[in-house]
Amino acid sequence: MTSRKILIYFLLAVSFASITAESFSQSRKQKMRKPKNIILMIGDGMGLSQVYTGYTAKGSTFNMLRFPVTGLVKTNSADNYITDSGAGATAYATGQKTNNGYISVDPAGQKLETILECAEKHGLSTGLVATSAITHATPAGFIAHTSNRGNMEDIARDFLNTDIDLFIGGGYDNFRTRKDSLNLIDSLLKHGYFVARDLGDIDYPTVSKLAALLAPGHMPRVSAGRADMLPRSSELALKILKRNKKGFFLMIEGSQIDWGGHDNNLDYVKEEVIDFDDAIGKVLEFALKDKETLVIVTADHETGGLALTGGDLKTGQVSGKFVYTDHTGVMVPVFAIGPGSELFSGFMENTDIYKKCMSLFGF
Numbered sequence: 001m002t003s004r005k006i007l008i009y010f011l012l013a014v015s016f017a018s019i020t021a022e023s024f025s026q027s028r029k030q031k032m033r034k035p036k037n038i039i040l041m042i043g044d045g046m047g048l049s050q051v052y053t054g055y056t057a058k059g060s061t062f063n064m065l066r067f068p069v070t071g072l073v074k075t076n077s078a079d080n081y082i083t084d085s086g087a088g089a090t091a092y093a094t095g096q097k098t099n100n101g102y103i104s105v106d107p108a109g110q111k112l113e114t115i116l117e118c119a120e121k122h123g124l125s126t127g128l129v130a131t132s133a134i135t136h137a138t139p140a141g142f143i144a145h146t147s148n149r150g151n152m153e154d155i156a157r158d159f160l161n162t163d164i165d166l167f168i169g170g171g172y173d174n175f176r177t178r179k180d181s182l183n184l185i186d187s188l189l190k191h192g193y194f195v196a197r198d199l200g201d202i203d204y205p206t207v208s209k210l211a212a213l214l215a216p217g218h219m220p221r222v223s224a225g226r227a228d229m230l231p232r233s234s235e236l237a238l239k240i241l242k243r244n245k246k247g248f249f250l251m252i253e254g255s256q257i258d259w260g261g262h263d264n265n266l267d268y269v270k271e272e273v274i275d276f277d278d279a280i281g282k283v284l285e286f287a288l289k290d291k292e293t294l295v296i297v298t299a300d301h302e303t304g305g306l307a308l309t310g311g312d313l314k315t316g317q318v319s320g321k322f323v324y325t326d327h328t329g330v331m332v333p334v335f336a337i338g339p340g341s342e343l344f345s346g347f348m349e350n351t352d353i354y355k356k357c358m359s360l361f362g363f
């Protein structure tokens with residue numbers, strides 16, 4: 001081949017490559033569909049070791065590995081290298097970093113509107129599901145505003161300031177046996193909520209607004225009587241929320257993965273990750289059929305500094321060591337599937353999750 005021919009071939013190849021790259025990025029843009037519904041699932045304290053503990057124990061049916069898009073999330077809060085769940089939830093709910101212990105107020109104490117409140121304003125349905133008290137930091141971050149996450153009675157009051165369609169978790173006493181003797185259960189009834197103390201009491205086709213307060217405080221752990229409350233609640237929430245033609249926003253939390261970490265109890269972590277993953281299975285079943293739902297699974301932070309020191313993928317046995325009884329500063333994984341999920345690959349700040357969801361909703 002002459003050098004001139006080589007040059008021509010080279011130029012042809014270069015122009016062909018640039019044309020295909022351009023048309024590829026154009027088709028990507030055209031294909032970028034927006035979701036009608038967004039489901040944000042937070043495994044509290046769920047780092048990569050916790051995820052892999054669940055995978056090892058549950059095996060090939062582990063749902064978190066079915067997500068086509070994965071990324072990494074930086075979790076630090078405004079005032080600390082290591083976040084708490086209040087600042088973590090605030091980042092996901094409002095797109096702003098705040099101080100540890102704060103719930104959807106900025107470091108100066110100013111109220112920040114949450115994605116759930118914004119979704120309500122736009123006529124979407126909204127819901128919160130947790131295995132802690134529903135007034136605990138993570139769910140609270142989506143609906144309440146306070147610089148003291150410990151004040152769960154104030155947080156309960158905030159549930160009546162937003163027209164949330166359903167919430168399921170523990171925390172009955174924060175609505176009913178309060179220091180100020182207010183009866184917020186009566187207020188919920190006046191606002192049209194069906195108030196349930198047991199999932200079995202809910203005849204979902206007749207329920208439009210639901211307040212399911214299934215324990216006086218936090219729910220027990222799976223093996224202490226909670227059983228499949230989280231997967232069942234997730235399924236029920238979807239049946240109610242999907243009625244809205246405009247769409248919905250739902251946050252589901254596996255609250256107690258964190259508590260297994262604080263206790264340095266690997267069995268507790270394992271049980272809670274598997275339970276959370278079972279709930280993910282119910283959500284995926286819905287989303288894959290619905291095709292208009294974006295599902296995001298992530299964590300607010302890692303807890304315990306868990307290292308896996310041994311295991312067996314055949315028997316599901318896994319052993320590990322914790323270096324710490326509190327949260328750690330390491331990045332956490334994010335998994336996404338559905339319309340808009342491609343935005344969740346690569347590296348991001350925890351506040352970016354909110355920004356991506358808001359832009360996908362078109363708010």
Ligand code: MG
Nearest residue numbers: 044085138255
């Ligand atoms: Mg939590």
Ligand code: ZN
Nearest residue numbers: 045258303327
């Ligand atoms: Zn914690």
